Amino acid sequence: MRRGLDCERSRMSDERPKRGRPRSRASRDAILGTVRRRLLADGYQRLTMEAVAEEAGVSKATIYRWWTTKGELVLEAAEAEISIGPVPETGDPRSDVEATIDQVIDTFSRPLASIVIFAAITTGGDDPVMARSFRDRYVHPWRASGAAALGRALPDGGESGVQFLLDVIFGTVFQRLLVLREPNTHGLTERLLAVVLPAVDASH
Amino acid sequence: MRRGLDCERSRMSDERPKRGRPRSRASRDAILGTVRRRLLADGYQRLTMEAVAEEAGVSKATIYRWWTTKGELVLEAAEAEISIGPVPETGDPRSDVEATIDQVIDTFSRPLASIVIFAAITTGGDDPVMARSFRDRYVHPWRASGAAALGRALPDGGESGVQFLLDVIFGTVFQRLLVLREPNTHGLTERLLAVVLPAVDASH
DNA sequence: TAATATAGAAACGATGCGTTTCGAAATGGT
DNA sequence: ACCATTTCGAAACGCATCGTTTCTATATTA
Incomplete structure (x- = not known):
């Protein structure tokens, strides 16, 4: 079931929430770096969210928290x-x-x-x-x-x-x-x- | 484990084996017809071998018996x-x-x-x-x-x-x-x- | 009749999906 | 200092599809 009125903004450049734990830049960099490595090594189709999470030392939930699809993720990685x-x-x-x-x-x-x-x-x-x-x-x-x-x-x-x-x-x-x-x-x-x-x- | 020295030829146009049950043309036509229908309706990526087998009234084993990949199958369907x-x-x-x-x-x-x-x-x-x-x-x-x-x-x-x-x-x-x-x-x-x-x- | 080859049904383990739950950690507001 | 808020990591969920395998039944020829 969708949360609905959760926070909808998700891009890194958006305004930060006033309170709460800040987004981990280390995790973000690890994710995007892993995506770039795996893309160059295996190509787009063979890139899986599971493999990115594992290699980046990050949970899948964190990835999906900021990028809803693989397409968004790789577009930002290659920006x-x-x-x-x-x-x-x-x-x-x-x-x-x-x-x-x-x-x-x-x-x-x-x-x-x-x-x-x-x-x-x-x-x-x-x-x-x-x-x-x-x-x-x-x-x-x-x-x-x-x-x-x-x-x-x-x-x-x-x-x-x-x-x-x-x-x-x-x-x-x-x-x-x-x-x-x-x-x-x-x-x-x-x-x-x-x-x-x-x-x-x-x-x- | 692979059978190895099984019959390797698989295209319809190849010579038939001398003995044994002949290939069912009805199944072949049903499979290729279903592939054409599903391709036009859903596209290539959303075409699954399981769906083809079910809609054609055929078992997956029969499809893989004659076409080893989805690519071969659709190329023949569109020939x-x-x-x-x-x-x-x-x-x-x-x-x-x-x-x-x-x-x-x-x-x-x-x-x-x-x-x-x-x-x-x-x-x-x-x-x-x-x-x-x-x-x-x-x-x-x-x-x-x-x-x-x-x-x-x-x-x-x-x-x-x-x-x-x-x-x-x-x-x-x-x-x-x-x-x-x-x-x-x-x-x-x-x-x-x-x-x-x-x-x-x-x-x- | 015997040998051969195909057909269909059903199940297998594996992989990846997108989601959810949970507890821990890190920040700002008061 | 304490609380509300938010993120993080770990783990598991049900689902879909994959390619393969096993088994039994059927059809055809030598």
Whole structure:
């Protein structure tokens, strides 16, 4: 039976309650550190809450006290490694598009981030909260910023054309780095730039 | 303990043993039909062997007798809906590239095929046999054929450039139809053609 | 008829889930 | 100092599913 009017706030950054035993930062760090280790060693699917609790020297109840699902837990564990989001406007539209592409390539090249993002994208139906959280925090801001950059680089691209090009960028990088697990060689950025901005770069 | 020198062949198309009770086609059809129904209703992850056995009126032992993993089972259940593979050479390179693209779009637009393919691609580390089987049966022939078509359409494309363009096609369609689950609108084929064959179509 | 192979029923131990209960520890308010 | 509050760790719960095993019955061919 649910407690209902228990304390509902749970994120670390929230305000602390005025009284009572404070949250153990040692336990939190042990949990997130264990999650990172196990993710890198075994991957997302083989990560179990039981194993995290045991290796971190913590009880399962403590984990579920602060993270209600495995998805929340791993998203927070990888937070610092995910650098997908808005890109600044520099004045050079081509550079902005390049930065948009490089954000995805850089993040997808980090082992921990790639494991977590792959899980967030591919467990869509099974953990909708994780998928939505990932989209809202990272993908949507990236798309908005990238759409603006592409709009500046391709003034007559059209809105649906810009959305399509964002799918080309994200889908191609996802395919090469996360599905095929190919290293980032052969100038992926340059090739993608040439594909999405065909006529802009006539400098060679 | 494993039996070892038991009969190892298991696919329906293999030769039947000379003596003994023949395999029940009714059970096979009931199993595969149930798998298709449950996949469409609940998805791949929520499909359990126990539920299939119960709904098909069959014992679990019978299922595991013929399919050793869930991946094998669903790949066979969706076999008829997956039409990714070689495309014929028509003499018009642009048409061949278009056919290469349309194969992926058509297959990914079918509900059952899209569920199974999404599972095969995204459970890579957890069911390596399923992933490898899908790649060997469908993806590799498609890539070989598509690379040839792209090579004819882009004589100076270069091998790595052709592989990159195959990743653009597959990754973009995967992103739009399987990850974002957007319907196939806005002329996906035409847009992809324009992106991978920029200068060929100067007919407008 | 004998040998062979499949089918179904039922149970096994193992694993992980999410939850609950309990007692101990650590803080702030009074 | 004492109490209310909150977290922590340990342990156990019922549940689901896994892959396997055992047993008996059935179907087919040599």
